[in-house]
Amino acid sequence: MKPSLPALLVALAVLAAPAAAQDIAEGVAAYERGDYEAALGHWRPLAGRGDANAQASLGLLYARGHGVGQDYGEAIKWFQLSATQGYAIAQNNLGVMYRNGYGVQQNYAKAVMFYRLSAAQGYALAQSSLGAMYENGDGARRDYEQAYMWYSLAAAQGHAGATKARLLLEPLMSGQQRRRALARVEERQARNSAQTASKLVRPVGTAGPGNVANGPPPRRRRHPHCPSARLRRRPP
Helix, strand or coil: CCCCCCCEEECCCCCCCHHHHHHHHHHHHHHHCCCHHHHHHHHHHHHHCCCHHHHHHHHHHHHHCCCCCCCHHHHHHHHHHHHHCCCHHHHHHHHHHHHHCCCCCCCHHHHHHHHHHHHHCCCHHHHHHHHHHHHHCCCCCCCHHHHHHHHHHHHCCCCHHHHHHHHHHHHHCCHHHHHHHHHHHHHHHHHHHCCCHHHCCCCCCCCCEEEECCCCCCCCCCCCCCCCCCCCCCCC
16 A cells, blocks of 8 residues: 655746746645645646746646546646746656655665755755765665765755754764765765856745645664665565
8 A cells, every 4th residue: 555645845946937936836825725726727837838837836836636537647737848848846746756666666775866856956855865865875885975965955044854863873973974974965065065056956945835745755774884775675
């Protein structure tokens, strides 16, 4: 039996033309007051015209079954259309869908791929989730330095879960490992700061829907002196 869809966070991250932004904002207002059919009416036309934010938001409605019948396949379709345009929230959403097996066969490697695309754009939730995937060895080789780096990048943006995860990971790492990870953090931050804002898709608040998330993957630890120990998640 599949687990139920995780709680959905709301986030609006869009660089849109004023007319599109107004329609999206009106859809957000409708969504927040529980008028999902009205939200659907605002977002569906924009999504059909290729607006990445509207596509991600429409995917959210299908994922939740708000204003439409719940349909993970349709949700994934709209998330993919949005993600193809480089929309970080949609990329993160696809990571969640593949990690949990919602509407697709569970595939940790694909989850890592989509989390990485989103995390590379600076989306803190994806960074934290990617850190957990590296820590657990899900979809990628277990790598505490990579995990620490992604946790640190998310923590720098105020992500409380990543801050806690990083602290819990520190005792399993040597000082040299932590220093290397922090050097990677500095390199990535310097590289990101050199990019122009127009090339980045960043969440700018919590004003509207568009993001599927249930936090980072469950954390599973092994004793630092048992390098051969490897814990695997039981399939749902």
